[in-house]
Structures are given as structure tokens and as C-alpha cells.
Amino acid sequence: MKATINDVAKHAGVSIKTVSRVMNNEPSVRQSTREKVQATVAELNYQPNLAARNLAGTKSYSIAYVYDNPNAYYVIDMQNGILSACRRQGFELLIHPCDAKKENITEEVIAMVKQSRVAGLVLTPPFSEMPEFVERISELDVKLVRIMSGDLAPDQLSPCIMVNDHDAAVSITEHLIELGHKEIAFIAGDAGHKSTVERLNGYKKALSDHQMAINEDLIIHGEYSFESGVEGAKTLMQGEVKPTAIFSCNDEIAAGALFSARLMGLDIPRELSIAGFENSPFSRQTWPKLTTAHQPNEQIAENAANLLIAQTRNQGEANPVGQYTPQLLVRDSTSSPAGTGT
Amino acid sequence: MKATINDVAKHAGVSIKTVSRVMNNEPSVRQSTREKVQATVAELNYQPNLAARNLAGTKSYSIAYVYDNPNAYYVIDMQNGILSACRRQGFELLIHPCDAKKENITEEVIAMVKQSRVAGLVLTPPFSEMPEFVERISELDVKLVRIMSGDLAPDQLSPCIMVNDHDAAVSITEHLIELGHKEIAFIAGDAGHKSTVERLNGYKKALSDHQMAINEDLIIHGEYSFESGVEGAKTLMQGEVKPTAIFSCNDEIAAGALFSARLMGLDIPRELSIAGFENSPFSRQTWPKLTTAHQPNEQIAENAANLLIAQTRNQGEANPVGQYTPQLLVRDSTSSPAGTGT
DNA sequence: AGCAAAAATGACAGCGCTGTCAACACTGTT
DNA sequence: AACAGTGTTGACAGCGCTGTCATTTTTGCT
Structure with missing residues (x-):
């Protein structure tokens, strides 16, 4: 029914051990032998038994x-x-x-x-x-x-x-800068995640590189959730300095921000640009589809x-x-x- | 390091085979022996080696x-x-x-x-x-x-x-009926899925049971996607008979319908009730949160x-x-x- | 050609467990 | 007391493979 190493050895006219060597890519097998065995393996459609390998060997598979x-x-x-x-x-x-x-x-x-x-x-x-x-x-x-x-x-x-994440965040921020945005906000994810820190730093770096001031009022410290995006966007749009673009730490936050913006009657992207991060299925299930960074x-x-x-x-x-x-x-x-x- | 069946057998003063019998819940082991072995197993924290089991036995684990x-x-x-x-x-x-x-x-x-x-x-x-x-x-x-x-x-x-799915769809539809809705629409998922058929039939059954007419104009044949919900709701709200409630075949469709409704400036749920199905995380990431059926x-x-x-x-x-x-x-x-x- | 060293190959045990089958220990019966 | 019948236990082989080590073949060199 199912080929074993024994079958292969017999067909190829070599010992079991040689077949084993070939299967494990071990050295000390003549090229011609190796090829012969490989041909037989292909012919019999042999696949080593994992259980046996795990049991016999010191290594695990x-x-x-x-x-x-x-x-x-x-x-x-x-x-x-x-x-x-x-x-x-x-x-x-x-x-x-x-x-x-x-x-x-x-x-x-x-x-x-x-x-x-x-x-x-x-x-x-x-x-x-x-x-x-x-x-x-x-x-x-x-x-x-x-x-x-x-x-x-x-x-x-x-x-x-x-x-x-840092460099990708720089790209996104620069994309917004190049579009002509002057007031770019950032909604951060969970403070404990390294990705949040990296993305925030990338955002700041891009602003600095382009001689733009970093306005702490435009940075919202949230978490990786839809609700956080909803709240964040609301806070931002009610603030003194209204951003024309929001860079959200991930797509879920962005989806929330987008939702919130529409509730406020904003036309996206004309009145407010929103960018996400991750390219999760989420970013395609919004309307309009989110600009994001593909990971x-x-x-x-x-x-x-x-x-x-x-x-x-x-x-x-x-x-x-x-x-x-x-x-x-x-x-x-x-x-x-x-x-x-x- | 790791206890084997042999260790257990020695400690318990029985043969390997007896331990094996106990581990596999086989009959023909005296109760007292079984308990003794079980105690030893617990003491040594023995766990059978899956690879060996798979290799030796005819059964697979x-x-x-x-x-x-x-x-x-x-x-x-x-x-x-x-x-x-x-x-x-x-x-x-x-x-x-x-x-x-x-x-x-x-x-x-x-x-x-x-x-x-x-x-x-x-x-x-x-x-x-x-x-x-x-x-x-x-x-x-x-x-x-x-x-x-x-x-x-x-x-x-x-x-x-x-x-x-049928009975659950009946529940959801009845919930809408009990709220007083007269024009209840349905946005179906992929026609090929049995769940779509079952849910649609449940919807129809509930309407019939309550002597309400089934209006084919209020039934949209879509697919399991956000976009489908967006389109479906748009079509429905532009139709001749405007529903006051939409039962969507799953949460994703419902999320799309909700999104679409908001774009049209509808106050949810006051002007339009929307129900989903599945209780996926999706249903909690909308605003307001979706009424749904928990699976x-x-x-x-x-x-x-x-x-x-x-x-x-x-x-x-x-x-x-x-x-x-x-x-x-x-x-x-x-x-x-x-x-x-x- | 002749020899040592290196390369290639194979024989064999055994990984931890289960299946088979034989051995043993009890019953209750005549 | 001898017996069959039943319940309980253990000895042993072997699953398909790898690791070790011995053996054979090839190579490079004088």
C-alpha cells in the first residue's frame, strides 16, 4: 500500500541506510547513487514516516x-x-x-x-x-x-x-506630506506593543525630515481597536487644530476613524485623508478602501x-x-x- | 528526563504491557492494578510517546x-x-x-x-x-x-x-416582527451555501407563521461579503417598498448594510433596524453593535x-x-x- | 603497481510503544 | 480433587526509521 524505506532500498539495490542518507541530505553518498535513489523515491512516491523518524532519531521533525x-x-x-x-x-x-x-x-x-x-x-x-x-x-x-x-x-x-515598521511608517507619512497635508495626526495602538513605538517614531521622523513640527495634540494614544479609532478621530476633529489627514497605527483603528469621520459628515478623502497599516482584510472592507502598508x-x-x-x-x-x-x-x-x- | 512506559512499569511493579493496557483503557485489568498504575503515571507525570504509539499500533492518534x-x-x-x-x-x-x-x-x-x-x-x-x-x-x-x-x-x-440555521433565522425574524416591523428585508449570502438556504427559509417561515406576506422585492440575493451588504441595502432603500428592518445573512453583510445606511443618512436603529448572523467579532466592531445570532x-x-x-x-x-x-x-x-x- | 587515507556503503541494534499469544491465577462445578 | 472456564498478566516480536561502527570501495600518492 504505502512504500517504506525498505521497498525503496530493494528497488534501488542499495541498503536501507543509504536511502536514509539520501533522504536526509547527508554527505558521503556518491552522486550516481544519490540520483538512483532519488529516482526510485520519485517512482514509488515514497515519503518517510514521520513517526518512525521522530522515534528513531535524536532529531525531531x-x-x-x-x-x-x-x-x-x-x-x-x-x-x-x-x-x-x-x-x-x-x-x-x-x-x-x-x-x-x-x-x-x-x-x-x-x-x-x-x-x-x-x-x-x-x-x-x-x-x-x-x-x-x-x-x-x-x-x-x-x-x-x-x-x-x-x-x-x-x-x-x-x-x-x-x-x-519604522521605515514603513515613514513612507506612509511621506505619502501624506507629498499630497500636501500640513496637519497630519497619528492614532497610536497599544503602548506596550513595539510596533506602536516603531510606527510612531517613523511618523515623527518623517515630519522632522520635512521640517514639520510635531504637535502632540495631533497624537492620540489609543489601542489596536475599532473603538479606539472612532474615539480618536472624534477627539481629533473636535480639537483646536483640525488635521487634514490621520495616520492610524493599524487598519482596524483606521476603519474606526473612517467610520467616525463619516458620522461627522466628512467626505473621505476630500475633507480628510485616512491611512491604515497592515493591509488586513479589514482595509478592503471599508469604503473607500484604505491606503495602508502591506505586510x-x-x-x-x-x-x-x-x-x-x-x-x-x-x-x-x-x-x-x-x-x-x-x-x-x-x-x-x-x-x-x-x-x-x- | 522524560518518563517512558518502562519507568512506569518498573515503579509500579508490573509489565510494560499492563501499563499499556491501563493507558488505553483496555479491559482485563484488575481494578487494584489499574489504580496502582494510574498512581504511578501521575507520580512520574508520564505521557505516552505519540510517535511510538503511531508507529507501533494499528490505530492512529x-x-x-x-x-x-x-x-x-x-x-x-x-x-x-x-x-x-x-x-x-x-x-x-x-x-x-x-x-x-x-x-x-x-x-x-x-x-x-x-x-x-x-x-x-x-x-x-x-x-x-x-x-x-x-x-x-x-x-x-x-x-x-x-x-x-x-x-x-x-x-x-x-x-x-x-x-x-433555520430555527435561528426564525428567532431573528420573530424578534423583528415582535418589535413591530412590517416590512422586513433579507440579504442572502452565497446561493451555493446551505446556510444561505436555511436562513432564508427560516426567514420565510417566520413571516408565514405570522401571516405576513413574502415580498420577493425585499429579498436580495448577494454573497457573504461587506460589499454585498453595502449594495444590498442601497438597492433595498431605493426600492418601491422601503423596509424598516433588514436581516442580513451574516455579520459581514450586516456591517456593509449598516455602513450603507449611514451613508444614506439613516439613524440606526431608529429609522432602520439591522440584524446580522454569527456573532463574529465583526458584529462588535460596528456602531451600533449588531443584533445577531450567536453560534x-x-x-x-x-x-x-x-x-x-x-x-x-x-x-x-x-x-x-x-x-x-x-x-x-x-x-x-x-x-x-x-x-x-x- | 602498491599502499595509506578518505570516501562510500552496509549490518545491526534499538527508539517506545502495541499486537499476538502463551502463561498463569483464580472461580465454580462435578 | 480434578476440571473447564474466565479473568489477568507478561514475554516477545516488530512498526519504520536513525545512530554507531565495521567493512568495502575509491582515491591520491609514491
Whole structure:
């Protein structure tokens, strides 16, 4: 029914061990032998039995995705990306949703690692940005890869995929500046998230670069939610200095801001430009569609998983750092301010 | 480091096989022996090695969740529910996202089943509602459980968890009727989905029961999307007979309808009541929050997974049928029509 | 050609568990 | 007391693969 390593060995006229070597990309196999085996593998459509591999070997062929993110879209994207890498490399994925705020979350994850014997973990915010957690986990016999906001890895504990929110925020802000906006507001997300800090700094940087003053009254400290956008926009538009553009820390906030603006009878984008961040499905479910920054989550995740798998095989550099900068995606919620004739 | 069955056997003073029997709830173990072993298991915190189990036994200890659903919230809920059941029962979950519209999707899933040797599959729409697909898969040596819309299982091929969209739609419609609405519109989702049909029928049933006419002009055939809600509401409000309430086939459509209504300057719910369906996070991210029907997806999924696992162990009835009726959840988007004084 | 070193290959044990089957310990019966 | 019948337990092989180490083949060099 299902081909085993034995079948392949017999068909190819070599020993089981040689087939094993080929399957694991080990050296010390003559090229001609390797090809012969590979041909047989293809012919019989052989796929190694994961259970047997895990049982027999010292290495493990599974990795886990540990997450706590209320954003389902993000999780699904990450999961799909990781899964792609796993399928390609013959790995298994264990998904481990859990609560980052739980008192003994570190112990819980440590227990999971010991129990499941996974070879590595993919960590996304908030876990990837919890120094103590990362440190404790990295003492275990398990590889890590972290996806986080920033431009430089904070330490050498694992490979990191950095998402350059700062530069992307600069792009968005410059887009608004170039459209001719003078009063650009910012609605921030949760203060605890690194992404909030990075995006806010990018916004400030762009203003400074263009000799524009930073007006703290135009900066709202909110959280990553629709309601926060609603409130933020209301506060801003009732303030002394009315912005002609609002840069929201993510699409959900932007959707809220947009909603609020329409309630106030504003014509978007003519009277107020609104930009989001993330390019989540949210940004396409508003009207007009949001200008945002596209973050290729699935690709980031696949990249991260590949890096992780390479680590578990002791391949690749020790602690490579990948970097992604979300790209500006101009849609219909931004334009030149009213009265500038564009 | 990690306790094996051998350690347990030694500590308890019995043979490995006896421990195995206890772990698998097999009969023919004296009560006193069973307790002794269980105590040792607890003491050593022993957990069977899944890889070894899968390798040695004829049974498998993993199930797969096969899905193709663009709704990330739904998928995450299902996944979490299934995962809970798996954790409790010592099973492993394989997640298998794929494209239901792909030409040879059936062959692809069959290949996956053979390859991974999973003991069972959890199927949600659209897979659970594809008769040929289900039939082909059920010929395999794999158990199934289906979650689908309706009140009666369509066949005896597997246990089914039925979600009674019909009755829930009746509840929502009656809620609107009781508020005093006379002209109640309906915006349907994708015609191909059974849930659309069931909800539409529930809507019609409620109207009939209350001696109200069914006006086809008040029924919009759309799809499960925000845009569809926007368009649908626009069409309805420009029609000859203006509804005072709109029942949307899901929350996303309702959000679109709500958005559209606000653009038209309507005061919600005073001038127009809008109800959704699903209680997705969407329904809480609108303003006002949507009246909807709550579908306990996570619970449904856990229930389904438990049923599936019972099947793989040949426990439980042959083809049990579970049923859930989503519950009416009244929030702020519905009220008595203007001029009725409530 | 002859030899040591290096490269390629294979034999074999064993990972932690389950299935099979044999062995043993009790019953209640004649 | 001898027996069958039932309930309980354990010995042992083997699942499909990898790690170790021994063996064979090839290579580079004199």
C-alpha cells in the first residue's frame, strides 16, 4: 500500500541506510547513487514516516507555532506560511495557542516543549518581544525564530525576522506630506506593543525630515481597536487644530476613524485623508478602501519557518537576521487636502 | 528526563504491557492494578510517546482538520475547539488548509489521508456539504465528522453536527416582527451555501407563521461579503417598498448594510433596524453593535472532535447527530420602527 | 603497481510503544 | 480433587526509521 524505506532500498539495490542518507541530505553518498535513489523515491512516491523518524532519531521533525494574538487574520496568515515551509521540508507543525498574560506562561510553554519534543518554535509578538520568556526558552534544547518589530535584533539568542515598521511608517507619512497635508495626526495602538513605538517614531521622523513640527495634540494614544479609532478621530476633529489627514497605527483603528469621520459628515478623502497599516482584510472592507502598508505575513512566516528548520539541521548561519519593510499601498482613502486642487 | 512506559512499569511493579493496557483503557485489568498504575503515571507525570504509539499500533492518534474557509475568525474558532478535544484525549491535530474549488481536490485529500495516516477528519462547509467528496473520502479507512447547516443529517456516512440555521433565522425574524416591523428585508449570502438556504427559509417561515406576506422585492440575493451588504441595502432603500428592518445573512453583510445606511443618512436603529448572523467579532466592531445570532463555534468544534475521537476508538453510537441552534443576541442595531413609540 | 587515507556503503541494534499469544491465577462445578 | 472456564498478566516480536561502527570501495600518492 504505502512504500517504506525498505521497498525503496530493494528497488534501488542499495541498503536501507543509504536511502536514509539520501533522504536526509547527508554527505558521503556518491552522486550516481544519490540520483538512483532519488529516482526510485520519485517512482514509488515514497515519503518517510514521520513517526518512525521522530522515534528513531535524536532529531525531531516537528516545530511549534506558539501564539497569542487576538487577530485571527494575522494568525491564519502566519500559520499558512509556516505550513508551507513545513510541507516542503517534511516537517510537522504543532499549533499551540495560549495566553501570554497568564502568570506561569513560561513554565507552560517549557512543559509543552519538553513534552512534545519539538525541534523549534516560531515566536510572534507578544512572545517574541518578551525578553525573559525568550531567554528562559532559549536555555532549552530547542531552536527559536522570532518575528518582531524593529530593524535590529535585540540579542543573539535566535535568528530574527525584523519587520521594519519604522521605515514603513515613514513612507506612509511621506505619502501624506507629498499630497500636501500640513496637519497630519497619528492614532497610536497599544503602548506596550513595539510596533506602536516603531510606527510612531517613523511618523515623527518623517515630519522632522520635512521640517514639520510635531504637535502632540495631533497624537492620540489609543489601542489596536475599532473603538479606539472612532474615539480618536472624534477627539481629533473636535480639537483646536483640525488635521487634514490621520495616520492610524493599524487598519482596524483606521476603519474606526473612517467610520467616525463619516458620522461627522466628512467626505473621505476630500475633507480628510485616512491611512491604515497592515493591509488586513479589514482595509478592503471599508469604503473607500484604505491606503495602508502591506505586510507580507504569509511570506514572512514561511521565511521564518525555513530559517528555523535550517537551524534544527545546523545548516545556515548562526543567527541570521531577515528584514521586511511593509510597502506603501495607496488606495482610495487618501488624497490631497481640499482646496489644493488635486 | 522524560518518563517512558518502562519507568512506569518498573515503579509500579508490573509489565510494560499492563501499563499499556491501563493507558488505553483496555479491559482485563484488575481494578487494584489499574489504580496502582494510574498512581504511578501521575507520580512520574508520564505521557505516552505519540510517535511510538503511531508507529507501533494499528490505530492512529491523530486527526486532521480539512478546511477552506475565507473567514479567519471561523477557522480559528474551529481550530481552537478541535485542539481542546485533542489535548484532552492525547491526540494530535494536523491542519490541512486547501482549496475546495481545485479540480482534483478529492484526490489531494485522499492522498493526504493515506500519507499522514490520520484516524479521522473534521469537515466543515464547504467540504461537509459536498456529497461526492464525502462519499469518496468515506470509502477510505478513515473516520469522519461533519459540521453542517440543517436539522437532519443527509445520510449515514458519518456522525454529523447540525447547526440549525433555520430555527435561528426564525428567532431573528420573530424578534423583528415582535418589535413591530412590517416590512422586513433579507440579504442572502452565497446561493451555493446551505446556510444561505436555511436562513432564508427560516426567514420565510417566520413571516408565514405570522401571516405576513413574502415580498420577493425585499429579498436580495448577494454573497457573504461587506460589499454585498453595502449594495444590498442601497438597492433595498431605493426600492418601491422601503423596509424598516433588514436581516442580513451574516455579520459581514450586516456591517456593509449598516455602513450603507449611514451613508444614506439613516439613524440606526431608529429609522432602520439591522440584524446580522454569527456573532463574529465583526458584529462588535460596528456602531451600533449588531443584533445577531450567536453560534458557539468553538464548542461545536470541540464536540465534533470528541465525537470523531470516540469513533476512532469504536466507542459511542454509530452515527450520532448533534444539534446546535444559534441563539438570538439582541444588541443595539434593532429597535421598534420609528413612530411606534418604543 | 602498491599502499595509506578518505570516501562510500552496509549490518545491526534499538527508539517506545502495541499486537499476538502463551502463561498463569483464580472461580465454580462435578 | 480434578476440571473447564474466565479473568489477568507478561514475554516477545516488530512498526519504520536513525545512530554507531565495521567493512568495502575509491582515491591520491609514491
